[in-house]
Amino acid sequence: MSTSTEQSFTHLAGLEHQADEIVKRYPEGKQKSALLPLLHLVQAKDGWLRTEAMDELANYLNIQAIEVYEVASFYTMFHLKPVGKYVLEVCRTGPCCLVGAESIVQYLKHKLDIEIGETTADGLFTLKTVECLASCGTGPVLQIGPEYVYHENLNEEKLDQLIESLRSKS
Amino acid sequence: MSKKLLLEHIDKDGIQNLDTYVKYGGYAAVAKALKSSSPDQIVEEVKTSGLRGRGGAGFPTGMKWSFLDKKSDKPKYLVCNADESEPGTFKDRYLMEKIPHLLIEGMIVSSFALNAKTSYIYVRGEMMYVIKILERAIAEAYAKGYLGKNILGSGYDLDLYVHPGGGAYICGEETALLESLEGKRGNPRNKPPFPAVWGLYGCPTVVNNVETIAAVPWIVNHGGAAYASIGIGKSAGTKLISACGNIKNPGVYEIELGLPVEEFIYSDQYCGGIANGRALKAVVAGGSSVPILPQNLILKTAAGEARLMSYESLADGGFVSGSMLGSGGFIVFDDRACIVRNLWNFTRFYHHESCGQCSPCREGTGWMEKVLHRVEHGHGKMTDIDLLVDVAKNIEGKTICPLGEAAAWPVASAIRHFRSEFEEHVRNPNACLAKHLHHEFAMAH
Numbered sequence: 001m002s003t004s005t006e007q008s009f010t011h012l013a014g015l016e017h018q019a020d021e022i023v024k025r026y027p028e029g030k031q032k033s034a035l036l037p038l039l040h041l042v043q044a045k046d047g048w049l050r051t052e053a054m055d056e057l058a059n060y061l062n063i064q065a066i067e068v069y070e071v072a073s074f075y076t077m078f079h080l081k082p083v084g085k086y087v088l089e090v091c092r093t094g095p096c097c098l099v100g101a102e103s104i105v106q107y108l109k110h111k112l113d114i115e116i117g118e119t120t121a122d123g124l125f126t127l128k129t130v131e132c133l134a135s136c137g138t139g140p141v142l143q144i145g146p147e148y149v150y151h152e153n154l155n156e157e158k159l160d161q162l163i164e165s166l167r168s169k170s
Numbered sequence: 171m172s173k174k175l176l177l178e179h180i181d182k183d184g185i186q187n188l189d190t191y192v193k194y195g196g197y198a199a200v201a202k203a204l205k206s207s208s209p210d211q212i213v214e215e216v217k218t219s220g221l222r223g224r225g226g227a228g229f230p231t232g233m234k235w236s237f238l239d240k241k242s243d244k245p246k247y248l249v250c251n252a253d254e255s256e257p258g259t260f261k262d263r264y265l266m267e268k269i270p271h272l273l274i275e276g277m278i279v280s281s282f283a284l285n286a287k288t289s290y291i292y293v294r295g296e297m298m299y300v301i302k303i304l305e306r307a308i309a310e311a312y313a314k315g316y317l318g319k320n321i322l323g324s325g326y327d328l329d330l331y332v333h334p335g336g337g338a339y340i341c342g343e344e345t346a347l348l349e350s351l352e353g354k355r356g357n358p359r360n361k362p363p364f365p366a367v368w369g370l371y372g373c374p375t376v377v378n379n380v381e382t383i384a385a386v387p388w389i390v391n392h393g394g395a396a397y398a399s400i401g402i403g404k405s406a407g408t409k410l411i412s413a414c415g416n417i418k419n420p421g422v423y424e425i426e427l428g429l430p431v432e433e434f435i436y437s438d439q440y441c442g443g444i445a446n447g448r449a450l451k452a453v454v455a456g457g458s459s460v461p462i463l464p465q466n467l468i469l470k471t472a473a474g475e476a477r478l479m480s481y482e483s484l485a486d487g488g489f490v491s492g493s494m495l496g497s498g499g500f501i502v503f504d505d506r507a508c509i510v511r512n513l514w515n516f517t518r519f520y521h522h523e524s525c526g527q528c529s530p531c532r533e534g535t536g537w538m539e540k541v542l543h544r545v546e547h548g549h550g551k552m553t554d555i556d557l558l559v560d561v562a563k564n565i566e567g568k569t570i571c572p573l574g575e576a577a578a579w580p581v582a583s584a585i586r587h588f589r590s591e592f593e594e595h596v597r598n599p600n601a602c603l604a605k606h607l608h609h610e611f612a613m614a615h
Contacts, residue, residue, distance in 0.1 A: 025331040027245070027288070030371055032353035036336050040295065067353075074355040074525075075336025077295050093257045094458055094515045095414045095501050131339060131519055132458075133296055134260040136499070137412060137420035148298035 011042050011053035012060060019060065031061050035071055039078055044146050048079035076130070084119040084126035086166050087145035092129040095136035104140045104154050105129060111163060124170055125163075172439070173400055175388045175408050176381070177424045180268045186303065188310040191271040199387035200316055203279045204324035207390070212283035216386065218394030220406030225251055225342070225379030226457060226497040228481050235376055237366035238284055244373040248281045248289040249351065252380045253335050253342040255294055257458035257519060258499030261410035262380035264422040266293070266300050270307035274330065276383035278316060279390055281328050284376055288329045292347050295335040304332050339523035343571045344377040346525065357527045358571035381410050402428030405480035409498050411440075416504035418442030431455075431477040431484075432469050434500075441502065448504035452587070455484055456496020458516045459576030461583030462509070463493050489583065508602050509588040510595050513580060514542040520577035531574045534565040538581055545592060548599025555592045559585055 012019055019038055026033035035057070042053050049072055058065040072078045079087070090096075090105050105116070108127055112120050119126040135141040138152035144166075151162060184190035191197070203212055217232030238246060250273065254262040266273055273291070281289045293301050308330055311317045319327050333351055335341050341350045345359035348370050369375020385407060389397045398406045405427035411434070414420045419442035425434065434440045435450065444450050453468040454460060471477055472491035477484065484495045503512065521535035538561050544550050562578035569575075585592060594601045 025329075025333075027371065030352070033333075033351060035353035036295070036350065037334055039336065040334055061353075063353075070355055071336070071353065075295070075338050077337035092515075093519050094512055095258050097515050098415045098501070098503070098507060098512070130296070130337075131522060132255050132257040132259075134254045134263045134294070136258050136260050136414035136501070137422065139414070143296060148296060150299070 011046060011050070011056050015041055015045060023061075032063050032067065034061060035063075035068065036075070039068075039072055039075075043078060047085075047146065048082050082119075083145075085124050085170060087126045087128060088142055089128045089130040089145065090142040091131070091133045091135065091139060093132040095132070096139035096141060099139045100154075101140040104142070104159065107156055107159060111159065124167065172424065172429070173408055173426050174424050175397075175400075176265065176272065176384055176410060177269075177422075185269050186271075186307070188271055188307065188314055188316075191269070195391075196271055197275055197316055199390040200275055200278050201322060203282055203390050204322055204326055209283045209285055212279065212386075212390060215389055215394040216283070219385075219389045219397035220394075220401075220404065221382065221385055221389065221397065222404075222406070222481065223379055224381035224385070224409065224498070226256065226459075226494075228495065231378065231382055234366070234378075235280075235284060237364065238376055239367050239374040240285070242367075242374050245288065245371075246284050246286045247370045247373055247375040248277065248284050248286040249344075249347065249370060249375060249377045250277060250289070250291040250380060250383055251342060251344060251347055251377050252291050252293040252297075252300075253339075253347060254297075254380070255339045255342055256497050256499055257516065258414060258454060258501040259412050259457045259497040260414075261412040261422045261498060263297060263300060264412070265380055265384055265410070266297075267303055270304050271311070272384045272387065273304070273380055274307055274311050274316075276386045277330055278311075278321070278328060280376075280378065280383055280386050281330075282326055286376075287327055288331075290331050290333050290351060290370075292333045292335060292341070292351055294341070295337050298334070301332050301334055308332065338525070339519075340525045340571070340573060343573065346571065347377060348375065355525070357525050358573075360570055400426055402478065402480050403482060405482060405495075409479070409495070411479065411498040411500050413441050413500040413502065415500075415502035416445050416448060416507065417502045418445050425479055427478075427480045428483075429479045431479055434479055435469075435502065441500075444502065444504050446504070448506060450502065451505045451507055452503040452509065454493075454499070454501040454503075454580070455479075456494045457499035458501065458519065459572075459579060460494040460496040461489055461492070461579050462503075462587065463491075463583075464587045467491050467587070468493075489579065490586075493583070508546075509584055509591050510542065510546050511602055513584045514539065514546045516580050517542050517577060520573065524573060524577070528569040528574065530565045530568040531577065534561050534574070535577045537561050538565075538577065542581075545595050546602060548595070548602075550592075550596045552593065552596050554596065555585060555589065 022037045023034045054068040058068045140154045141152045179194045221231040222228045338356045340346045341356040346356040350356040365375040450465045471486045517539045521539040524531045526532045562581040565574040566578040
């Protein structure tokens, strides 16, 4: 499904083999099905989805750019603006709130000195809320992108350790 | 001792690996089905079993399979709905994480029954680590000849792929899921035509939940009649219940359908009672979209009979005094939980997750959230309560997909059973205990 143009691909650079393998999962002519997996792939590499990257995917899949934009803007997992190195997404849905998720959000806002949707000045952390992560029995929970690792049964002590651990890795 | 058909081996060391799974009897159903059964025989066994869809709707699985347009010369598809994102529900994630080969075995047998040559497991994108577990297990199954060409020398070919979602609750609705799998926005389709006739890529398709498909190997191994003998009446077999909220032992439990609700809540084998010595206030028994029931009505029906964990008993009384088994997402509220605040939270969820295709849902969920926000935050009017009921009525039944009902039912039921709590919030802006707790915490930091 590779393009026949001579345009140089930057956002798919190094991912061509993976991308080709993903496209093969779907019937011939139905390559658009590969869009969500490919958006994940590019975002994992770049951190977020630049317009140029979406244009490149449209070209690769032989679909219109608008088809990529409308999908990328529909699903909450895709970042259309730059985010921090680590995206902290706290589940804010009912069952997690029953066991303290609202307090977890408050604590993180205070600790990182940012509001929901903002990124710390050092570019390390973006704080977001997310809808039900299917971790209702082990809430409160947050996931950390770009790896989407779950951290469950949270309390302030665990959050302190987590933030320090991420800071020390950077 | 309760029967365990799905979770029997879940705690065995290494059960994520194919060899260990086989050691405990795994993939016997694939061998039995492909070597000594016809696809129609498997469909009949599933019909006999009485298995019903475990994603929430409870539609008979064998009947759904028999609707597949077999005369069509188009490819047939089986798609597993693993987009678990109904608040309170986490049993599918548990199954896929702990025993991925059970789902894969179910996919192989079910695909064979439906004559599907390509099948997909649509997993919600947030569960990236589950996707990796499934992909590893699928690679093992290919390597051992359970997937690919000429499976176990039977002449049957099957390719199985995992497809990641992008974070949208609506993609748990089967036609929205298919749209998403086709690389589009997750906008539900009008039905009919149903997916059995016009599904993935316009081809005949069956969409089943993870737990439903995971039950199929047991049915093939032991027979549909054996499965039907478990449970109670038309609620055959076992059901995974994910229990959470203010209970001592949150977790995923496999129960035989028909277990008394009271036993499920208070037995140490299951929830272990209410946490922190509090009292039971209410339960949402089947995921956030089903009607909430107060303490008296969740333990006993309006007629005074013990309420059971079954499709029929939980629905007894209709939406006046009953609820639904739904997805089995069992959310328990203690006597400190604020119904208004929790309802606002749930409604905010549905507003956020509405795909925006139908105006009653797009506008109505936002309207309900706005009104509930002001009631919860001390700015409500007494007329807001009936306004909420009115908006809920004007969403229900007027949308393409059931997200409208999912948003409306909790509102209608919460006001029906806890109206005085809403009135108290209007009369006294400081009525909400949850708000106090939240405020105290915020002030401390």
